[in-house]
Amino acid sequence: MRFLKKLSLLFLILFLSGLHAQVSQSSASLEELYRSANSNYPLIKDATLIDKIEEVGLAVISKNALPKLTLEGRGQIQSENIELNLGTTSIQAPLETWNTSLNIDYNLYDGGNTKAQKNIETASANVDRNSLEVQLRSLKDQVNTLLFAILLSRKQKLIFENSKEDLESNIRTLQAAYENGTALESEVSKLKVRQLELVSEIVAVEGDMATYFLLLEQLTGKTLPRDVQFKIPGLLELDTNTVNRPENLLYDSQKTLFAAQEASVAASTLPKISLFAQGGVGNPNQLNFSDLNTAAYALGGVKLNWNFIDFGKGKKERKRLQLQQEQVEVERELFLFDIESKSKEYQERIKATQQQIVNDTEIVDLQKNILAQTKVQLDNGVINATDYVTQLNATLNSEQELEFNKIQLQQLQIEYLTLLGQL
Incomplete structure (x- = not known):
């Protein structure tokens, strides 16, 4: 019996380990999240x-x-009707x-009127479909915002946890020094205060991250493990030379609808x-x-x-529809102009962020070196805990700035690709 219990326990442990491994290895690509958000959004029923x-x-x-x-x-x-007098005989209706x-x-x-009406019906439906796609595209921006908020929160939590571990090591060292009479109790307390502050910051970040996960799950309708790995395409993996936005198809379908209405007007004048x-x-x-x-x-x-004379009404109506097609082209040009302007803005912001990352990396390296020297000075009693905490905070800020800019660079690249319709 004891052997069976041990065997059952072993199988349970192996099962739970496998389950944990499966969960921890789970991943979700950005494209999958986009599709899930589309299929889960109530407007898709339209x-x-x-x-x-x-x-x-x-x-x-x-x-x-x-x-x-x-x-x-x-x-x-009626009061009277036709009456015919035929000699001696009269006939009255x-x-x-x-x-x-x-x-x-x-x-x-019918002059092609039925065919023209069918073309209008199909063209109108295509306008509605493309308009729906334009509305659904905004979901990508929401997914992007939540996903990168999660990634940034993860980085912040990792930095705080690493700093907390360093503080715990320093607290143990300083505590030993205090017990030996070579350090003040207040110096130990200062480090403990900063440690508790880091705990509070970790809890706050975890709360924010839980909120972001909840919103992303609500948006996509997917249950995401908290350690899910997000697959994000790189900037160079996709074509950035063309604009593939659903608005282009909407403009095309609007022009097709006006052309179909123009053909219907022409058909109405035929015998x-x-x-x-x-x-x-x-x-x-x-x-x-x-x-x-x-x-x-x-x-x-x-x-x-055959209504062969309409005093120019049909001609005027066709002219109006032609002008509306030209108006659609103006709207397309304005849309592409805005895309081009935003595209240049993203390119400049990406370049600037890349340069910031280079500078931030050097700053973090220098701050870490200074922190290491400060730790030695603290251990030797050259400086007090306040000086050490000040340097620790400076190092933390530089690391957070670096990680923020790395996430910001990824986000800018994804938003750039989304802007072009490549995602």
Whole structure:
């Protein structure tokens, strides 16, 4: 029994170790987070609705091409009617008349109007789709902000923890010196105060990081382990020479919609040919005025409808739609101009941050050397704890500034790629 218990415990330990390893090795790429944010955002449901609206709209337009059946009925009474005197005989049409008929109309040629309406419906749906993509693109900026806030918090926590460990070592050394009577108790207390301050800063950073994780999980709908490794593409891994933003597709689809509306206006001025038929029953006979009895009747033929003179209305309408297409191009040029301006700004900020990192690295190296010398001086009683804490804080600040600029450089590069639509 004891052997079985030990074996079960061993399996449990191995299982938990494997589970921990699996969690700690988990990773998430930036592109995966973008996709998760898109699929989790409530607005994504609008994409399905756009497809359904287009499908129903096209079906309605297709129905217009089918024969139209109408049932008409009419009854009337009048004060007088036609009366014919034929010698000794007179014929008077009845004062009460009625008629019921079934009418059929079928378009043989509608001037391309049905096709034009379908093109408008499809173009309108594409505008809605691309507009949705433009709205969803803002999610990338939110993901970027939260992800780099997490990375910066991790760096800050690591720096604080390393400094806390150094302080613990110095406290033990100074405590021993105090017990030997070679150091003041106040010097030990000063180091302990700074140690507690670091603990508070670590707790604050952990609280901020937990908030950032919570917001990122809410945005993406994914549960992320706190030690998840984020895969971030480098600046040189992607093409930075082209702008691939969804706004470009939106402008294209808007122009296509205006062009489809222009074609519809042109189609409305073309002749339209249709077949018609009518069958019914009435009193008197609707086709033979001499038959004053209730009678059935039928007729049919071909009908031409051509609005060939509209006093320039169609021409003006087409001109308006052409001007709207030109207006879209102006909006595109303005958008690309803003992108180019922001792109140059990002390039300059990236260069400046890279130079800052070089300088900060040298500063951190110097501060660490000074801190090491200060520690020796503290151990030898040359300086007091206040001097040491001052230098420790200076070293901490320089390390934080360096790590902040490293994260800032990554963030600028990702925001630059996002601006260009490469992410």
